[in-house]
Amino acid sequence: MIDRGHHPIDPWRLRETELDLDKLAQSESLFALANGHIGLRGNLDEGEPFGIPGSYLNSFYERRPLPYAEAGYGYPESGQTLVDVTNGKLIRLLVDDSPFDVRYGQLHTHERSIDFREGILQRDVEWTSPGGKRVKVRSRRLVSLTQRAVAAIEYVVEAVDQPARFVVQSELVANETQPRLSDDPRVAAVLQNPLQAVSHDSDHEEVVLLHKTRASELLMAAGMTHQVDTTTRYELDVDVRDDWARTTVICELQPGEKLRVTKLVAYGWSSLRSETAISDQVAAALASAKFSGWDGLVKQQQTFLADFWDAADVEVHGHPELQQAVRFALFHVLQAGARAERRAIPSKGLTGAGYDGHTFWDTEGFVLPVLTYTMPDAAADALRWRHSILPEAKERAAVLGLRGAAFPWRTIRGPECSGYWPAGTAAFHLNADIADAVVRYYLATDDTDFMEEVGLELLVETARLWISLGHHDRYGRWHLPGVTGPDEYSAVADDNVFTNLMAARNLRAAADATSRHMAKARALGVDMEEEATWRDAAGAVHIPYDKELGVHPQSEGFTGYAEWDFEAWRDRYPLMLHAPYFELYRKQVIKQADLMLATYWCSEAFTPEEKARNFDYYERLTVRDSSLSACVQAVMAAEVGHLDLAYDYAYEAALIDLLDLHHNTGDGLHMASLAGAWTALVAGFGGLRERSGHLCFQPALPDGMTQLAFSLRWRGVRLRVEIHHRHATYTVHDGPDAAITLSHDGEEVTVTAGNPVTRPIKKRKPLLPRPTQPPGREPMSALGRNHSA
């Protein structure tokens, strides 16, 4: 857990007032900068010490073999791993003869911060070298949200008490040394020397290094150029080799005198384009960055972020820590998705190479709901990426003997990279999650072009998959046996309720979209008969129900299994590192919300009583060994009236990385949980649901939260929702014709520009008492850690 004392709470900033060398990896993830295309971990400028060095380009991967002790048909033979590319953020400093290294000399102050309205990582250091020279270093680093290929660093050094000679070495370094991290299978395969030098070039002070990955044969270029400002004489020297380039600036400063080096870095990569094309692309990006200059880049960054926050901010009154955390969370979701532009949004964004940099259902299930309502273009782009890998998904379905498209459980650029099919291939629900994201985006935007170009085909091909996966029994009920739902402590089970409901939704959505886009659907080969099979299967879907217990079994038979001995295992979490899948799968123990997620996403399939009973039942079995759980539990706890519990889960979802709750923040941030913080607040306390094309709210605040306000985009209109304990106010703040019809607690309400609507909130009462969690797995109390500002 991070020392809160060195991370003061601030509504708009993440601050670290002291450097903890034992927690470098975590802080590198927290202070990572990204724009969806480039990701730079928050490594110290001088490169050392580090937890995990990391510079990433979205989807720039290396292939690696996937070995099996006993192979089987259809097992993927090779995987993809995100590569730590040429490090462009390195700036070393020598003060007289002493290299600036926080482990030597004397560190007087060391503060780092990111202001979420600026998007700049600032570092302020005051240090006395082993040789006795006191200096100040201020670096400011950004990954441009407006110039996608560009990162920049402003590096300012100052002599404090004595004159000193300063040598600033600004570098590009390929094939950085990688640490051996852990045996935890969730950690990335570490690749040693993934980059082969292709060429290097320098023109005046500007240098470009070209490299190629060995197996995947992707080409990348990194370039840099510098501007130097100082009042004294300096010398500049450039040196380039295969795997590194170095620009050296030397000068002698008097006390109070400063040297400012601005470094502009550009990246490019391609699997198709030629060396010269990539090289030119990087040179162009550098030229463009130079044209803007450091100040221009900073200004663009601020403008971009102001626009984002205007439509995306969430205000939490009464809980400063949660307020900070949810903005931290939204900032990182923005960084992951902003400029991904038809590339995947990985489960860790570009903040680390955990899970090999792969993209899972996290994206469509957890990140896209947030982007859909805050940055809809980014959501569309992510779905366009899915559409771009349809050929691979269709091929995968064919290999598996299925029809339609089977999207990969985990991938970087399309092929299935999962090496354990019961928790990979068998988790077909991913396909319905993608379809659901398509429908949500379309509902929220009315983007018919998107639906025609991308959405319809995604709906059709996933519907086809479901038809080939399901079958009717002798009573005409439609089943999906042998699949894996969201809960990874169960696998290959029959009629997983979540999967069955989502598949039925997918089928209905495909049928509906087909009716609306007949010509395009015919072009995809859909005829009336096929459409009819979709509606029929959806109508006949079997949903197991345990009448005696009055709850839905997560899958057929689940409620008859023995309960996990939670007491005996209370000190061994996460369970998967201590118990075999065999035992986990056959007992009532749940890694993450599954049936509970069904009651959220497929809200209309359950009565309020069923939701209350299901929540009560599953809450007692859920250990939250996955970061995808707390936010869902928050939403459902709020819906069934356990507002305090919802508060705790919202807090957990938001603080997952700031408090390193899963002990692996160092491998990268948990994007789904961060996005889930928004969901916990907006869908939990705001009660946001989409029902028959309507935006619905059912707000209720927990004790201790005095007000919650958030903004949404809905069909081109920005809506602000302000929730108090007794009432909620809906405001539209776009042009004079802007209007939204929404539902407040079941009542249809139309809000127009200039006419905010306020409605009362009924007190919510739970049907059942607050349930307990498995011993040792209770959420932290949100109020217990509520530091007053």
Next chain:
Amino acid sequence: MIDRGHHPIDPWRLRETELDLDKLAQSESLFALANGHIGLRGNLDEGEPFGIPGSYLNSFYERRPLPYAEAGYGYPESGQTLVDVTNGKLIRLLVDDSPFDVRYGQLHTHERSIDFREGILQRDVEWTSPGGKRVKVRSRRLVSLTQRAVAAIEYVVEAVDQPARFVVQSELVANETQPRLSDDPRVAAVLQNPLQAVSHDSDHEEVVLLHKTRASELLMAAGMTHQVDTTTRYELDVDVRDDWARTTVICELQPGEKLRVTKLVAYGWSSLRSETAISDQVAAALASAKFSGWDGLVKQQQTFLADFWDAADVEVHGHPELQQAVRFALFHVLQAGARAERRAIPSKGLTGAGYDGHTFWDTEGFVLPVLTYTMPDAAADALRWRHSILPEAKERAAVLGLRGAAFPWRTIRGPECSGYWPAGTAAFHLNADIADAVVRYYLATDDTDFMEEVGLELLVETARLWISLGHHDRYGRWHLPGVTGPDEYSAVADDNVFTNLMAARNLRAAADATSRHMAKARALGVDMEEEATWRDAAGAVHIPYDKELGVHPQSEGFTGYAEWDFEAWRDRYPLMLHAPYFELYRKQVIKQADLMLATYWCSEAFTPEEKARNFDYYERLTVRDSSLSACVQAVMAAEVGHLDLAYDYAYEAALIDLLDLHHNTGDGLHMASLAGAWTALVAGFGGLRERSGHLCFQPALPDGMTQLAFSLRWRGVRLRVEIHHRHATYTVHDGPDAAITLSHDGEEVTVTAGNPVTRPIKKRKPLLPRPTQPPGREPMSALGRNHSA
């Protein structure tokens, strides 16, 4: 398929009258010699050409890492692979300057044969060298059944038409070159140079090579010595190096003159003993072999085999090919089990390194029933081996969070070597199969010492495992969710009927044995309460039943799954090489008898009508992609009255390797299927069952089989059963007091020495018509291939 024209049918011999270079691997398996300790594949004396070279010592293995694309808790990290040890069967020949190689010169005749009453592989060759010299070569090879560490070869060469110089090089060669075989996961991991030279020694003409495996650090020695007989002058030379030893005999023979070289080979290995101890052990074995001489070894072999056949022979009248095949089968079962002596009996015996030389449930389930009634000491030894790995099995259970013993799904010396847990670890039925073998052996022998020393503990520790695996539901029914039964096209299913019934049997057997051996049971920590939990669970075991179909689902829900599209897949067998497990597991398609095996082994749990309906149902779904199926289908087909179908399956089980029906005989013989040929005949047409401690018969012959006769050992008495179409005769042929009380078709009959009993046989009528099989998977007709003698 083997060319039957070159393998004439002979009731007591396997003959090959022509060498087919494309089928060397198959013939090496068929002509393999073994005694349970040493195994020599039927490689040509001169070593080349070969299919797969192979010399094995039971349980002499190398460790190899088991890799995983995504590892999980409890996955075994290293496996064991049978090593091709120092080749002692190599004898090269030069005729003048030409090496004797069947691929060069002219091969006039090449015949190989094994007489099952002699246990000697004989080879007769007439060949003209490229240099034009015609010679005869006769080699006779044996692996001694009486001197466990010894193999011997008599090698005789003769000049036919012209004088010629003969150079015989008899060798020991370590680290033979291994071929790269296939990508089929069932094929062994090929180990390159597994043996490290430790030392070599020669004393006069006798040489010993010592080697050690690199990772497993097992020590082995191979030694050889020779006797030379010829009427002419010869010279003998010995050369020894790290990895080879060579004894060269040179002479010149006139037409009609012969050179006879007798080679005696001895092997020893240990994980504990010193180099000198192993070396001495081999020297002693050589001395002992020399003392017997070739003729002595041959005589001992004949005596041993005569004794075996006297109590084990199965006579099949009316089907010479099946007659030959069942003797071939019994001969190989004998070779696999005879002198294994507390080592494992691998699924391929010692005829090849397929499946890495591992032992599975095949041993207890298929091989031991045969040995129990024909060579009970060998069955006891195999179970003593299981007992010897109890420590590993208990440790494995502990790792899995279970109690008692969890025996390895596949192993050589104890640790779990299975790299795919759904078809390994989850197949817990293995433990009940072991318990069943203990009970069967005890019933058949009354061997109380065995029960006290070995059997009881095996029963108790497996019972403990079951209790920790099962649980009671809210109605008090006892369940075993998430386990894998025999059918490997289903996995991780709930309440597999076979597993549940076998577990209940295991529990009852443990409780019964505990009652009979109170003191010993108390020493194992069993108290009255524990015993009671065993009986209670067994009494409450849940057996799913599909009332509407009137059949037992293989596992809960199975009969509700979609049926496999057999028509679409008719050309893609075995299915597992063409379809993902995901699809196989969720559909009604069966690799091998599972529920059907339950109706055989747990016969008393099903009514005759249930058996008939179950047979009918499952027969249509079973594709027999496993070699463990046909024999079980034979037994149940016979029981439910489909005698012709039973005949076909008996034929398939017996001919599996002679006809290479699974296209992998080259990797080694299918010991379980060969043993199953006996079972198909004895339990199928003889109707042998054990019920409440009684030997029961219910004989019935198919059309075309005129008579079936077999012998059994039962509690020290030899019983001969002779079955005709209308009657059966039971004869006891031991001392004057010998008597057996048995059941014939439900009637209790006592047979005493000198008083054979004959009883009539009722005509058996099936309840339902003969069912069909999946298209393309019908068994060959036994009668269609019935070559008259």
